[in-house]
Amino acid sequence: xxxxxxxxxxxxxxxxxxxxxxxxxxxLVKFNHALADELGLDVTNLDLAQTFSGNIKPDxxxxxxxxxxxxQFGGFSPQLGDGRALLLGEIIIPAGxxxxxxxxxxxxxxxxxxxxxxxxxxxxxxxxxVAEAMHALGVPTTRALAAVTTGARVxxxxxxxxxxxxxxxxxxxxxxxFQFFAARGELEKLKQLxxxxxxxxxxDAATAENPYxxxxxxxxxxxxxxxAKWVGLGFIxxxxxxDNSTLSGETIDYGPCAFMDHYDANAVFSSIDQQGRYxxxxxxxxxxxxxxxxxxxxxxxxxxxxxxxxxxATEIIDAFSAQYEFHWLTEMRRKFGFETQHSNDENLFxxxxxxxxxxxxxxxxxxxxxADLADGNATSLRDLYLTPTAVDDWIExxxxxxxxxxxxxxxxxxxxxxxxxxxxxxxxxLKAAEEDGDYAQFEQLLALITNPFTEQNGKEVYxxxxxxxxxxxxxxxxx
Ligand code: AMP
Ligand code: MG
Numbered sequence: 001x002x003x004x005x006x007x008x009x010x011x012x013x014x015x016x017x018x019x020x021x022x023x024x025x026x027x028l029v030k031f032n033h034a035l036a037d038e039l040g041l042d043v044t045n046l047d048l049a050q051t052f053s054g055n056i057k058p059d060x061x062x063x064x065x066x067x068x069x070x071x072q073f074g075g076f077s078p079q080l081g082d083g084r085a086l087l088l089g090e091i092i093i094p095a096g097x098x099x100x101x102x103x104x105x106x107x108x109x110x111x112x113x114x115x116x117x118x119x120x121x122x123x124x125x126x127x128x129x130v131a132e133a134m135h136a137l138g139v140p141t142t143r144a145l146a147a148v149t150t151g152a153r154v155x156x157x158x159x160x161x162x163x164x165x166x167x168x169x170x171x172x173x174x175x176x177x178f179q180f181f182a183a184r185g186e187l188e189k190l191k192q193l194x195x196x197x198x199x200x201x202x203x204d205a206a207t208a209e210n211p212y213x214x215x216x217x218x219x220x221x222x223x224x225x226x227x228a229k230w231v232g233l234g235f236i237x238x239x240x241x242x243d244n245s246t247l248s249g250e251t252i253d254y255g256p257c258a259f260m261d262h263y264d265a266n267a268v269f270s271s272i273d274q275q276g277r278y279x280x281x282x283x284x285x286x287x288x289x290x291x292x293x294x295x296x297x298x299x300x301x302x303x304x305x306x307x308x309x310x311x312x313a314t315e316i317i318d319a320f321s322a323q324y325e326f327h328w329l330t331e332m333r334r335k336f337g338f339e340t341q342h343s344n345d346e347n348l349f350x351x352x353x354x355x356x357x358x359x360x361x362x363x364x365x366x367x368x369x370x371a372d373l374a375d376g377n378a379t380s381l382r383d384l385y386l387t388p389t390a391v392d393d394w395i396e397x398x399x400x401x402x403x404x405x406x407x408x409x410x411x412x413x414x415x416x417x418x419x420x421x422x423x424x425x426x427x428x429x430l431k432a433a434e435e436d437g438d439y440a441q442f443e444q445l446l447a448l449i450t451n452p453f454t455e456q457n458g459k460e461v462y463x464x465x466x467x468x469x470x471x472x473x474x475x476x477x478x479x
Pocket of ligand 2: 243244253
């Protein structure tokens with residue numbers, strides 16, 4: 001690995017240098033060779049288990065824990081930071097961009113507070129599966145390079161095998177990173193961070209009339225695009241705190257996330273989200289709220305006159321909803337297989353979701369079934385409804401709309417996955433791995449969800465929702 005560690009070098013005072021804890025008996029459980037190739041990593045001479053547990057620090061790595069703050073469920077914590085993660089460093093990959101390599105679960109840091117700095121195997125495998133699925137689905141995301149068990153036990157609700165996830169990211173700069181320095185009134189550092197972020201993610205913003213307003217605009221657009229992607233997949237992040245909101249626009253920190261099976265606009269799975277703050281259809285509003293927190297942090301950089309700065313920033317935040325609408329419509333047209341734009345499209349999309357209300361319609365299968373519908377067969381869609389007549393009027397509208405869309409069915413099959421990491425499949429795969437050391441289901445699921453658009457013979461059960469819906473299904477934090 002050829003490191004070039006700008007965060008370490010250029011942002012002294014933004015992190016604590018720390019070494020990983022010693023893993024007593026590291027074992028590699030999964031390595032992402034395809035990703036390693038993309039990153040241009042030559043791992044032939046590396047001991048993967050020792051390296052990706054943190055026991056061996058690769059040449060050129062400068063391990064550090066980043067400082068950040070964040071609003072968690074609406075309440076501000078001035079000091080969070082990497083409590084269980086270490087940045088190894090950055091590499092420039094063959095495609096030319098700079099990528100962070102980070103260990104998650106590698107032991108305590110000065111930011112650990114009361115935490116043990118560790119991660120359990122279940123959540124590590126969960127993040128591995130979901131991150132790689134999201135990537136295959138075309139969603140900006142951090143990725144999973146390796147999963148290693150440490151040989152130590154970690155105490156959560158129950159005792160678990162300890163594990164370390166190695167993840168890669170465009171960067172780990174969060175809204176909360178800005179909040180950390182803004183809250184402390186450290187304006188020099190705030191400016192340094194903003195300039196660093198512009199240079200790393202939005203370099204042409206540097207020459208804009210007001211680079212910090214331009215930064216806000218770019219992040220706003222990236223977040224609007226990201227959330228439209230999530231919504232288009234029935235994905236619920238579950239813990240959209242400002243410290244889990246990136247400046248790059250990548251999805252980060254897969255904790256209690258989930259994909260919905262049947263469509264439910266109010267879907268919440270996270271055990272800790274009792275108010276439904278991060279419910280499925282709230283996500284665009286929360287993204288906007290998080291951006292407003294970024295905007296507040298940037299105020300002193302935007303203009304010396306706070307009133308002017310606030311009015312400029314407010315304009316950007318106010319534009320978020322329209323930006324989101326634009327990305328949502330684009331995403332929906334893609335999912336419905338449309339290549340042209342009609343003025344009634346938004347209404348057609350909205351009414352499709354209305355037909356699904358209270359009908360226990362599987363979200364993913366419904367979009368796949370649109371391809372059959374475009375081919376003239378309405379059965380596979382109607383069969384998904386408790387009351388199939390609920391969708392009959394809509395079917396007529398759709399059929400008339402696709403008169404001008406000759407490629408609709410093939411577009412739909414290319415845009416809508418058949419395999420997603422469904423909750424019951426993920427749980428079963430994790431249970432087998434955790435309890436029996438059996439990775440067969442994990443491997444099978446990973447293979448399908450990383451090739452999500454191609455139907456495979458004999459794998460029908462992986463495309464289906466669970467036989468029994470568990471209305472109390474909950475996901476948990478605590479990597
Ligand atoms: P997350 O839930 O991943 O967004 O984490 C929120 C904050 O809690 C971050 O500052 C984490 O570093 C910290 N944290 C979560 N779990 C642990 C742990 N086991 N040990 C130390 N810090 C943790
Ligand atoms: Mg986090």
